[in-house]
Amino acid sequence: MKRKQLSSRDQQILFLLKELDFLTRDQLSRRFKLGKVRNTNRVLFNLSDYLMTVKEGHQTVYYLSKIGREYVDCDKIRKKGSHVQHTIMRNQFYLFYGCPRDWQNEIKVIVEKNNIVVDAMFTKNNFKHFLEVDNIQTMKENREKIKRYKQMIQNFLLQFGYYPTLLWLTTTELRRKQLLEACEGLKVKVYTISDIK
Numbered sequence: 001m002k003r004k005q006l007s008s009r010d011q012q013i014l015f016l017l018k019e020l021d022f023l024t025r026d027q028l029s030r031r032f033k034l035g036k037v038r039n040t041n042r043v044l045f046n047l048s049d050y051l052m053t054v055k056e057g058h059q060t061v062y063y064l065s066k067i068g069r070e071y072v073d074c075d076k077i078r079k080k081g082s083h084v085q086h087t088i089m090r091n092q093f094y095l096f097y098g099c100p101r102d103w104q105n106e107i108k109v110i111v112e113k114n115n116i117v118v119d120a121m122f123t124k125n126n127f128k129h130f131l132e133v134d135n136i137q138t139m140k141e142n143r144e145k146i147k148r149y150k151q152m153i154q155n156f157l158l159q160f161g162y163y164p165t166l167l168w169l170t171t172t173e174l175r176r177k178q179l180l181e182a183c184e185g186l187k188v189k190v191y192t193i194s195d196i197k
Helices: 008-020 025-032 037-046 066-071 083-096 139-151 153-160 173-182
Strands: 051-056 059-064 104-111 114-124 127-133 165-170 188-192
Touching: 008 025, 008 037, 008 059, 008 066, 008 083, 025 037, 025 059, 025 083, 051 083, 059 083, 083 114, 083 127, 083 165, 104 153, 114 139, 127 139, 139 153, 139 173, 165 173, 173 188
Parallel strands: 127 165, 165 188
Antiparallel strands: 051 059, 104 114, 114 127
């Protein structure tokens, strides 16, 4: 089967999906300034050989098909599942923060003999930021992770000379309040998904 020639924008869409795994139609439209829904649908339809979709609530979520993965030389196979909404929330934050150039997903941060896996890490104004997405995990799980961050404060200060900003993205005001209470003593900001839309 002969493949059509892709525009620079089409290629950028595929490479962004390689980097971020899953994006909604609205997120792709916003990132690439595709305009109205009709034009966005046209652009994505033209890429249909390279993309797969899944419905997440009222949203259409896009990810790379086998052909799309081959085009951008990607070994990672994305699958539908409960993690999709978590990824969509993380990517909404990526867009909200202006698409940081050094954004990295699911990174193991190792300081001295301690380590922690952060949902995303990036630099803003020359300072490291760690993002944690609170979607379906329990507050008990969140508190355990926060406890690990607190145990690593001195190590972060030694390695970076400062404590990186811990950012949380959550779903409700109640969760925001609970996270702020649990993070007392840390440099933290907590956003709800409605804050960043």
